[in-house]
Amino acid sequence: MVGREESAILLYTVNYFDPKRISMAELNIIYVGKKPTMNYVLAIVTQFNNNVEQITIKARGKSISKAVDIAEITKHKFIKELKYQSIKLDTEVLEGERGQSNVSSIEILLTR
């Protein structure tokens, strides 16, 4: 199975070389991890410039703040007409070494 980080990069790469192959909305997902904020911003801007119509930013736990930064920077510095189509909060149950734990999550759906 491909990890979250790798799948984001994979999506970015596929999209970069052949934007037409990205057609289903569920593919346009950016998972926020430990990379610098601007990496995610530039991945999103590149996708919108390749005529992708909507992108979902997903984050969990402490990355939620970074997800909001990514959305706001993309909107205010790069794509002024960007809209927040929906913002969803949820709780996910993770299986860890010490049993189950709950972690908050956010999904920000961006459209232009």
Place this chain on the structure above:
Amino acid sequence: MVGREESAILLYTVNYFDPKRISMAELNIIYVGKKPTMNYVLAIVTQFNNNVEQITIKARGKSISKAVDIAEITKHKFIKELKYQSIKLDTEVLEGERGQSNVSSIEILLTR
């Protein structure tokens, strides 16, 4: 001027002693700061139990993740019928010692 932390405590105290004095919606604001997550959750639960109808959780920067935790814990553990009436993201300009800086913010409007 009263700081953010102090005003949240002040609101909580006033509300505790005389809930009828809290009538304007704009008073029901919880500013998320450095206190433990459960402090904010219990302040919100107490207010709803005192017949407050809506509460806004506001946070900036790294506290945004904590704001989402507070909302999700309040909803899933304490007040099942809670609804997210609106979730707004924004960017605020702060004046610091080294000039202006931008910080992301979130506003989560809770209603029951």
